[in-house]
Amino acid sequence: MRDTLSPGRQLLMEVLDVPEVAATIPADADLILSGINSGDLIRLGLTIEERTQLPLTDDDLTDLQTVDGIDRLLARRA
Numbered sequence: 001m002r003d004t005l006s007p008g009r010q011l012l013m014e015v016l017d018v019p020e021v022a023a024t025i026p027a028d029a030d031l032i033l034s035g036i037n038s039g040d041l042i043r044l045g046l047t048i049e050e051r052t053q054l055p056l057t058d059d060d061l062t063d064l065q066t067v068d069g070i071d072r073l074l075a076r077r078a
Contacts, residue, residue, distance in 0.1 A: 008070030
């Protein structure tokens with residue numbers, strides 16, 4: 001697992017109802033298989049769009065599958 005306080009992990013912790021869950025997920029693990037529900041991923045995507053003022057593309061949506069992917073997406077939008 002990478003730094004537990006990576007930008008993607010921090011953002012995931014913000015949108016989850018139980019943020020402690022995000023701290024235990026390996027950075028390369030599939031979020032859905034790790035227990036994150038689709039509603040949380042939608043909220044994550046909307047938060048990213050709101051903060052970056054850019055709509056998510058289909059490619060961006062595939063990056064929402066792992067913490068590493070969220071980090072990549074955030075880095076591209078920085």
